[in-house]
Amino acid sequence: MSQRLRICIFAHSWRSDWNHGNAHFLRGLASALVRRGHEVRCYEPEDSWSLRNLRAEGERGKSAIVEFEKTFPELDIRTYSEQGLAPLLEELHDVDIVLVHEWNAPRVVNYILGLKKTLGFCALFHDTHHRAYTNPKQIMEIELAQFDGVLAFGDTLQRIYRDAFGIRRVWTFHEAADVAHFSVMNAATVDDVVWVGNWGDDERTRELDEFVFQPVSALQCRATVYGVRYPEHARERLRAANIRYGGYLPNLSAARAYSESMLSLHIPRRFYSNGLSGVPTIRVFETLACGIPLVCAPWSDTEGLFRAEQDYLIARNGEAMRATIASLMRDAQARNQLAAQGLATIRNRHTCEHRAEQLLGIVEELKQ
Numbered sequence: 001m002s003q004r005l006r007i008c009i010f011a012h013s014w015r016s017d018w019n020h021g022n023a024h025f026l027r028g029l030a031s032a033l034v035r036r037g038h039e040v041r042c043y044e045p046e047d048s049w050s051l052r053n054l055r056a057e058g059e060r061g062k063s064a065i066v067e068f069e070k071t072f073p074e075l076d077i078r079t080y081s082e083q084g085l086a087p088l089l090e091e092l093h094d095v096d097i098v099l100v101h102e103w104n105a106p107r108v109v110n111y112i113l114g115l116k117k118t119l120g121f122c123a124l125f126h127d128t129h130h131r132a133y134t135n136p137k138q139i140m141e142i143e144l145a146q147f148d149g150v151l152a153f154g155d156t157l158q159r160i161y162r163d164a165f166g167i168r169r170v171w172t173f174h175e176a177a178d179v180a181h182f183s184v185m186n187a188a189t190v191d192d193v194v195w196v197g198n199w200g201d202d203e204r205t206r207e208l209d210e211f212v213f214q215p216v217s218a219l220q221c222r223a224t225v226y227g228v229r230y231p232e233h234a235r236e237r238l239r240a241a242n243i244r245y246g247g248y249l250p251n252l253s254a255a256r257a258y259s260e261s262m263l264s265l266h267i268p269r270r271f272y273s274n275g276l277s278g279v280p281t282i283r284v285f286e287t288l289a290c291g292i293p294l295v296c297a298p299w300s301d302t303e304g305l306f307r308a309e310q311d312y313l314i315a316r317n318g319e320a321m322r323a324t325i326a327s328l329m330r331d332a333q334a335r336n337q338l339a340a341q342g343l344a345t346i347r348n349r350h351t352c353e354h355r356a357e358q359l360l361g362i363v364e365e366l367k368q
């Protein structure tokens with residue numbers, strides 16, 4: 001696309017990734033669009049829930065914000081007050097595309113849509129969450145029909161928007177790895193096993209016990225779990241399994257955490273192993289981009305994004321997870337082969353550059 005586009009992207013937060021994994025991909029996508037010569041403005045509420053919680057982390061939170069600003073100087077971050085949206089009229093008067101991520105307040109989304117007819121921009125809704133499947137009433141608070149199209153991060157979610165919500169123009173638009181910041185690093189091994197993921201609403205408590213706590217405890221290997229919102233009973237379970245709890249891990253520090261581990265685990269939330277099967281989380285892309293062997297609890301790659309048992313391994317139950325971890329810890333050649341294959345698939349198909357190209361193609365399609 002030769003035309004220089006003016007693109008505005010509204011997200012819950014850009015500066016904070018505290019319990020906000022969608023920020024990872026959005027940052028990478030916006031940067032990829034800037035590298036292609038487009039003007040990108042990144043909007044967030046001035047006091048988002050994620051940002052407040054990040055600031056509550058004290059010095060770790062403060063340094064995470066500084067590191068973000070230092071790493072992404074190309075991103076034009078702008079804030080607005082959710083109590084006073086009128087300034088957005090001036091902000092959006094000269095733009096071509098407005099991309100609105102799912103995690104925005106419905107009144108903000110609907111206000112933006114109210115400006116669309118007057119200002120003439122094209123509006124796309126971007127959904128990277130399970131809410132349309134688990135709580136469709138929340139999605140129905142948004143005037144979806146006013147969007148020019150929906151970007152859904154999996155085929156199953158695309159069908160929900162098409163069949164349940166009646167949206168005609170829906171594209172499957174997967175997340176991807178920001179390979180400018182997630183790549184192979186030479187680092188000394190600190191852990192045998194690492195898992196990065198938040199606790200959150202008991203959506204995978206049983207799975208964590210079966211696929212992380214029990215196998216690691218049985219093997220007595222060195223392991224660290226990173227994430228937020230772990231209640232005291234969960235931390236006690238980690239201590240009982242002899243697993244170090246690392247707490248909040250800034251996304252820009254995750255590549256080193258992966259690289260310092262022999263292998264990583266992927267434990268999908270229940271929704272992504274049944275009703276939304278085929279939708280990997282951002283952690284799958286990021287882990288493989290770092291050239292780290294990945295072992296997954298059951299999920300079905302129904303869309304053929306990866307090569308199962310080549311790019312990653314699947315453990316069908318807790319006993320299989322224990323055996324797979326033990327086998328990989330003993331076999332450096334197997335680890336290297338698995339990591340190389342996963343890395344190749346990311347580089348060939350699943351980078352933010354790939355998704356930026358896809359988005360620009362969708363914009364061209366909308367013009368026709």
